[in-house]
Amino acid sequence: MTITHATGYAVTDPKDYLNFQLKKYELEPLADDRVTVAVEVCGVCGSDHHTLSGGWGPWVTDFIVSGHEVIGKVVEVGSKVTEFKVGQRVGVGAQVASCMKCKACLNDNENYCKLKTDGYNTKWWAYDNHDHQGGYSTHLRAMEKFVFAIPEELKSEDAASMLCGGLTVYSPLVRNGTGPGKKVGVVGLGGLGHYAVLFGVALGAEVTVFSRSDAKKADALAMGAKRFIATTAGFEQDLEKEFDLIIVTASSSKLPLDELLSTLNIDKKLVFVGLPDEGLSNLTSQTLSSNGAALASSHLGNKGEANDMLKLAAEKGVKPWINVIPMKDAAKAIKAVEDSSVRYRTILVQDIEPLP
Amino acid sequence: MTITHATGYAVTDPKDYLNFQLKKYELEPLADDRVTVAVEVCGVCGSDHHTLSGGWGPWVTDFIVSGHEVIGKVVEVGSKVTEFKVGQRVGVGAQVASCMKCKACLNDNENYCKLKTDGYNTKWWAYDNHDHQGGYSTHLRAMEKFVFAIPEELKSEDAASMLCGGLTVYSPLVRNGTGPGKKVGVVGLGGLGHYAVLFGVALGAEVTVFSRSDAKKADALAMGAKRFIATTAGFEQDLEKEFDLIIVTASSSKLPLDELLSTLNIDKKLVFVGLPDEGLSNLTSQTLSSNGAALASSHLGNKGEANDMLKLAAEKGVKPWINVIPMKDAAKAIKAVEDSSVRYRTILVQDIEPLP
Missing domain, CATH: 3.90.180.10 (Medium-chain alcohol dehydrogenases, catalytic domain)
Structure with missing residues (x-):
């Protein structure tokens, strides 16, 4: 029945x-x-x-x-x-x-x-x-x-x-080549951000967490992040062309977008998985042209990615x-x-x- | 001396x-x-x-x-x-x-x-x-x-x-995989846009030109574009997920950016080579997430690309x-x-x- x-x-x-x-x-x-x-x-x-x-x-x-x-x-x-x-x-x-x-x-x-x-x-x-x-x-x-x-x-x-939380970050991680030798920035440490750290590390990349304050520093490092950077004035100065990918899980429209984009290596992407409701009004194409950066967004992942993610989690013991x-x-x-x-x-x- | x-x-x-x-x-x-x-x-x-x-x-x-x-x-x-x-x-x-x-x-x-x-x-x-x-x-x-x-x-x-004009569009064309079987959109037909058509066609792609009016339609087709689309209301409706790359050579901030982005296939880029002075205030990450689109910019090209471009121009008889x-x-x-x-x-x- x-x-x-x-x-x-x-x-x-x-x-x-x-x-x-x-x-x-x-x-x-x-x-x-x-x-x-x-x-x-x-x-x-x-x-x-x-x-x-x-x-x-x-x-x-x-x-x-x-x-x-x-x-x-x-x-x-x-x-x-x-x-x-x-x-x-x-x-x-x-x-x-x-x-x-x-x-x-x-x-x-x-x-x-x-x-x-x-x-x-x-x-x-x-x-x-x-x-x-x-x-x-x-x-x-x-x-x-x-x-x-x-x-x-x-x-x-x-x-x-x-x-949902895992796949939303796993898909842009793998679609943008995350693996050994790659450096990934994760902006915001909430549910999505914590998965971006866990899966970034499980994929073999070096992960840096960006957050507004130091409040979550110990958590980020315990999750496997190599670095934790509070986004106070000038934070980007030692990070020029550092990252192969940045995943933004924060949904604030007050993100220091220009500064974050400047830390990308040439022709790399900053991918939003959080959705700032207010738009990205501070963005100009000049911001992007200094390193050929791209600003992108991403929605969930496909079935193959979901299955791969679950397999990786089982193999590497990823624990949320x-x-x-x-x-x-x-x-x-x-x-x-x-x-x-x-x-x-x-x-x-x-x-x-x-x-x- | x-x-x-x-x-x-x-x-x-x-x-x-x-x-x-x-x-x-x-x-x-x-x-x-x-x-x-x-x-x-x-x-x-x-x-x-x-x-x-x-x-x-x-x-x-x-x-x-x-x-x-x-x-x-x-x-x-x-x-x-x-x-x-x-x-x-x-x-x-x-x-x-x-x-x-x-x-x-x-x-x-x-x-x-x-x-x-x-x-x-x-x-x-x-x-x-x-x-x-x-x-x-x-x-x-x-x-x-x-x-x-x-x-x-x-x-x-x-x-x-x-x-300059040629290399500025040639570099993003080749860095984004332009070649046979690919569909490229070119927005604006000025000095840069005309080179994007010529080199897009020389690289073997199918090129579509977007312009505000039909004034340059005959020129675009004579340059080798397959299609010419005036960006009047609703122009995007038959073009969902059509393009592998869009190169924007227009520098107006009044571009129909949402509509253009919606014509990109999944995980593809819209690359600005013109620079709207006024910013991209109408952009939201929701706009990008419906197809994983990325908005990027690009600056000139490297020496290898310049040499390859000149060789291609010589071989294919590209004539500005x-x-x-x-x-x-x-x-x-x-x-x-x-x-x-x-x-x-x-x-x-x-x-x-x-x-x-």
């Missing part, structure tokens, strides 16, 4: 975004290429706060069950699913579907499909426009393509936040810095994101009794 | 930048790695207008003899020069020296040396700080590294403007669209740049009787 409904911690009003109430709702159909996952743990991402509170704009769905860093068990598979079996432990990240037909999808860039279905507050745009809800819940569905096998060596609570709490305490986790007190990711553990 | 002075068409006041008067001045010393070139022809670049008129800021030197697209004959070589002989036809572009010691210089990126000496309105920063003047003159000096052999097949008046006039008419050429009437580069022919 196909599962038809899930129960999740739902927010029903962006003005009351810390008010999670259990709610039962209909799942999207189990199409032949989809997998149903019973949620075991779910990470809490900065996106959850931005979306629930309306900071990223009006809601797409009437209510939101957030959460897009899920580890769980396969409980159903569609008729054409070949990669997964019922009972298998799997992960689902911040995307659950794409059109599978566009230039991006046909070239292993399904994470850039214009009709992608995100982890929540979204619809199956390329299909029946059914609402999709996320992982602060008992169950969710995703296309097989967006489900990942989890290596045995990884604990569920460690693997969960890799599927997480707090594990019951799912009913989701509001506390959102608050910790909001006031930047989380060190460095919260993982919610399943505790829902499904509503009848 | 070493040549000590040159005579050139000099401007002495940015407010009177069309008033060229013959002036005799002392050349920088003939150091052991320098070459003295007797100017035969010199191209007129947009930079000449911007610099002479003070549009790019206060002058560095007391007067300016502009011109940085020179073809001429070697008349002297320093004691350690091995690449050139007296009597040889050579070219000198928009850079005549670099420090030869920094990370950029040591990695074939001498065009990004922070102590580079430009073609005029500049000093020998890494050396004795002597003034350097440009090519609307009888003679100039350059380090051997910044002198280029000119293939026999190229006429001097055709080769001249390749050394130029107007050839006497050097005494430099003011007319500057005026034609200022009012955008030049189609597409003016070349000045030597006519100076050296002052006593």
Whole structure:
């Protein structure tokens, strides 16, 4: 008998975004290429706060069950699913579907499909426009393509936040050649930044963390960073043409962008994975022309990158810095994101009794 | 006997930048790695207008003899020069020296040396700080590294403007993989844009020209562009993820930047070679994240690229669209740049009787 409904911690009003109430709702159909996952743990991402509170704009769905860093068990598979079996432990990240037909999808860039279905507050745009809800819940569905096998060596609570937070930085790291002999700068040490350090180091690069103050210096070095630089006046002076890549995980528009760009070697990229809402008004092309620098952005990663990342994490023992709490305490986790007190990711553990 | 002075068409006041008067001045010393070139022809670049008129800021030197697209004959070589002989036809572009010691210089990126000496309105920063003047003159000096052999097949008046205008677009074309099977967009059809079309086509790519109106459509197609697109509202709608590279040669800050970026394929670059003075205030990282696009800039090219470009031009018969006039008419050429009437580069022919 196909599962038809899930129960999740739902927010029903962006003005009351810390008010999670259990709610039962209909799942999207189990199409032949989809997998149903019973949620075991779910990470809490900065996106959850931005979306629930309306900071990223009006809601797409009437209510939101957030959460897009899920580890769980396969409980159903569609008729054409070949990669997964019922009972298998799997992960689902911040995307659950794409059109599978566009230039991006046909070239292993399904994470850039214009009709992608995100982890929540979204619809199956390329299909029946059914609402999709996320992982602060008992169950969710995703296309097989967006489900990942989890290596045995990884604990569920460690693997969960890799599927958004980890992949978001892993993809630009590997697409820009991070490895032994390369120097990577990481700007901002939050959930994403901490993964950029961990995976940068795991890939063999020398990592430098930039932060506004020295407050997180000890953490950065403990994560494996070689250097920690507080971005006070003149910080860039000894770093001319130093880095092969800079990943910006901070979302402030007050970044010292000119100074950071000046620390890039020739023809290298500064990649934003945080999103300053206010734009980059201080940027000029003269800023970029002194070293041929490029300013770029990046969105998640593709399936191959997700699988490679999980394999690397298993091989190198990459262990995120997480707090594990019951799912009913989701509001506390959102608050910790909001006031930047989380060190460095919260993982919610399943505790829902499904509503009848 | 070493040549000590040159005579050139000099401007002495940015407010009177069309008033060229013959002036005799002392050349920088003939150091052991320098070459003295007797100017035969010199191209007129947009930079000449911007610099002479003070549009790019206060002058560095007391007067300016502009011109940085020179073809001429070697008349002297320093004691350690091995690449050139007296009597040889050579070219000198928009850079005549670099420090030869920094990370950029040591990695074939001498065009990004922070102590580079430009073609005029500049000093020998890494050396004795002597003034350097440009090519609307009888003679100039350059380090051997910044002198280029000119293939026999190229006429001097055709080769001249390749050394700045050509190289400025050739370098980002090749550094971003332009070749058969690639699609390149060129924004703006002026001196630089026309070279981006010619060299993009010579490298085997399919070139599309973007311009504000249809005025230059026939020219673009005659240069070898496959498509011409006027950037009226909605122009980007059929071009999603179309281009492997976009080179922006227009210097307006009113560019439809979001729309142009949306036409890039995943992880590709839009490279500015024109410099909007006003900044890129309409850019957000969200604009870039939908396709992983990067916004970059580029400055000239290195020696290997210059030599490769000249070889390609000789082999493929690349012929720029130029107007050839006497050097005494430099003011007319500057005026034609200022009012955008030049189609597409003016070349000045030597006519100076050296002052006593």
